[in-house]
Amino acid sequence: MGIVGLGCMGMSYAYDPGGRDDDASAAVLHRALDLGADLIDTADVYGPHTNEELVGRALADRREEAFLATKVGFVTGETRLRRDGRPEHIRAAIDASLRRLRTDHVALCQLHRVDPEVPLEETWGAMAETVKAGKARMLGLSDVTVQQIHVAQSVHPVAAVQAELSLWTRGATAELLPFTAREGIALIAYSPLGRGFLAGRFDSPDDVPDGDYRRHNPRFREENFAANLRLLEGVRTVAPRPKRRTFSPEYKLRIVAEYDAAPKNEKGAILRRERLYHSHVKEWRAARDAGALEKLVDKRTSPARPKKSAAEAENERLRRQVERLEKELARNKAALEEMGKASALLEMISEGAD
Numbered sequence: 001m002g003i004v005g006l007g008c009m010g011m012s013y014a015y016d017p018g019g020r021d022d023d024a025s026a027a028v029l030h031r032a033l034d035l036g037a038d039l040i041d042t043a044d045v046y047g048p049h050t051n052e053e054l055v056g057r058a059l060a061d062r063r064e065e066a067f068l069a070t071k072v073g074f075v076t077g078e079t080r081l082r083r084d085g086r087p088e089h090i091r092a093a094i095d096a097s098l099r100r101l102r103t104d105h106v107a108l109c110q111l112h113r114v115d116p117e118v119p120l121e122e123t124w125g126a127m128a129e130t131v132k133a134g135k136a137r138m139l140g141l142s143d144v145t146v147q148q149i150h151v152a153q154s155v156h157p158v159a160a161v162q163a164e165l166s167l168w169t170r171g172a173t174a175e176l177l178p179f180t181a182r183e184g185i186a187l188i189a190y191s192p193l194g195r196g197f198l199a200g201r202f203d204s205p206d207d208v209p210d211g212d213y214r215r216h217n218p219r220f221r222e223e224n225f226a227a228n229l230r231l232l233e234g235v236r237t238v239a240p241r242p243k244r245r246t247f248s249p250e251y252k253l254r255i256v257a258e259y260d261a262a263p264k265n266e267k268g269a270i271l272r273r274e275r276l277y278h279s280h281v282k283e284w285r286a287a288r289d290a291g292a293l294e295k296l297v298d299k300r301t302s303p304a305r306p307k308k309s310a311a312e313a314e315n316e317r318l319r320r321q322v323e324r325l326e327k328e329l330a331r332n333k334a335a336l337e338e339m340g341k342a343s344a345l346l347e348m349i350s351e352g353a354d
């Protein structure tokens, strides 16, 4: 197995919903295999389910080349994720994952989170059954303590443990990493680029795309962003950000027009050809439609602007915060209206039934 793996979550879950492109993601998967990054990591809850389907489709012809890993143990509740470590759920979830992945076994089946309502021995016992049945070669845990690893080990060997580990998330280095190294358990570092933050794409919270999970992550929120950007400066001293591409206003207008005129199934190809994100087009279109053509002039090519005073910067921050709160309020009002309509409808139906 290659030392670098490919986590597929962001291809269909959590990140940049407007920028997803299954064909491009499948091409990334194939490229990863070509480069020897054969650990392919997914989970039933990513999507939910669509990520495993995507991986299953993409690997259809190259299944044997992948060290395929998935995770079970979460269910999508009405409003949020819920843990479910009951043995009957685990058994059914693994079978469903294998169907979506178009395979009869995975190399690594992981418990996404320990369910505090179910003794770990029971959950892990059900996971171990799948190894005996040939549906998984090995078992892994995710976001666990050393104590929980001991409990699982008493039932069946723990081959791997996932933990968030990057330059800005160091918790695992204290106890977990030395322990797993001693025990010969693989530690799979997730979000190694700090969910994209360390890659330097984001200069402000507004750069996080709409509907993106990171908008709710405290590290990406207005109040913490500036402090985190300062930390990033340290990273940039050892890993400078690649020179950003700049685009002329004419280019932006041309691409938006081409993208909008293209049939739905060809839009992705334009983005890939130009190496752009959906969010680029969205931003440029919004500037064009608002007649804010000055926004189309790339910040990095435009003449240096006078530095804002601290008071101006604070005003700007507050203005953006008010804008965001207003948007949230409008969304909540719309949701309340919908609920009102639905309950009126229910009343009508129940009156009719009487």
Ligand SMILES: NC(=O)c1ccc[n+]([C@@H]2O[C@H](COP(=O)([O-])OP(=O)(O)OC[C@H]3O[C@@H](n4cnc5c(N)ncnc54)[C@H](OP(=O)(O)O)[C@@H]3O)[C@@H](O)[C@H]2O)c1
Pocket (backbone or CB within 6 Å): 006, 007, 008, 009, 010, 015, 016, 041, 042, 112, 142, 143, 162, 163, 189, 190, 191, 192, 193, 194, 195, 196, 197, 199, 201
């Ligand atoms: N066990 C768990 O509970 C758990 C939790 C989270 C994640 N995971 C696993 O870990 C995997 C990785 O997590 P993550 O997606 O948060 O990882 P990450 O590598 O920290 O962040 C991914 C983001 O980094 C950016 N990026 C990646 N490679 C880049 C490059 N070469 N240059 C510039 N930017 C780059 C991309 O941003 P853009 O899309 O903006 O380009 C991408 O969306 C997941 O896919 C999942 O399999 C597991």
